[in-house]
Amino acid sequence: MAHPSGAPAKQLARAAGLPLATTYHLLRTLAHEGYVTKLPDGCWVLGDRLEGLYARGRAQVTLSRVRPVLVSLRDELGVAVYFAVLREGEISLVDVVDGPRERRVDLWVGFNEAAHATAVGKCLLGQLDEDGRREYLARHPLLDLTPYTITDRGALDRGLAGRDGLSLDREEYALGTACVAVPVTDGSGGLVGALAVSCRTERLPRVRSEGRRLQEAAERLSRLAALS
Template identity: 80%
Template structure:
């Protein structure tokens, strides 16, 4: 004997997982008898497992008697995709933070709103105090402007008309026409010149893929007196954005 201990396995869990694999392979639904045969399980065991899985929301029974995946599994899948995206992109955000000494943000436009995926900061450059969320203050942030600038006019108009443009600082742009004209600068960057918080400026670049499946933005924030340094790193921001686009597409 090599002394290697075999892991302790729970047979009932294995049976449930094998049964789930069979259910996944039949998206239109399959009756319990067919599932039992394909999973090589006794019919009684299959019924017990299906009832338990249905109680927990992992499978559901159709009116015709077939079994399909339940809503809870779909929720777990969506959460898992989000975590995989986070695991892929955070190293790139951290590297940019360490190189430029700024707080770094990554957000996407999803289901009509702005979703902040991740933020990395440090003891010297803290993230902006998000007293007003990015979704409610897109007009006042470089991140929000960058995302709005990637939408077509009907989608952008719908977004802006459904939200009140809050006047957060003396520099906040609350006129919709003026805002639309200044979403993206000639250098391809979007800016927040102390429009969200006094003393803080932000710069953002688009994060998108060729297929149009991703509408995202990479942004950095810093003290107002450091804006020139961040502007000088525009090429580095675009390089990181291109990397994020590739990484997010893998999730």
């Protein structure tokens, strides 16, 4: 799908070269059959009858189920929200939502090349065993992205998660930006995922203090995966 995070009908009509009325008719037909779903923000995404956005073991979750959880967390905390998973040994960003107050981080370096410098990446690395982590980092060197980026393997291992269970990035990926992440699992080892939020660095203490809300949202995603 050319628009993995969904797209409004007008954008899909332009991309397909179809009249808007025809596009709406096709979307309604596909929605009736369960192949697409219209989200509250007006975007159309793949429905539950099509392939899940990620799969490891038997766990699958579609964007139509993920997006409402992310939107709710964004509205509660006023931050940009991200959901990513490990798929075939690489980090895949499933969805991201933001708003006028806190825009999403400009991903000038991909998550796989910057796992050591992002809360999302640290959270996912922390869910791997030692062999899995060593293999991943052998393929993705610890690039120096900002003056605060951790490039020492031992220091990285010690800082994958704090005592409160939160993985943090304090300007390690981009100056002026901080991120917080928590794990998302399906309860049976079939899913390795991370739910994260980003904010301006000065807001980090307040956002971190709301860690329980982030964990509750992660638990909602975990339940969706367990039921898939």
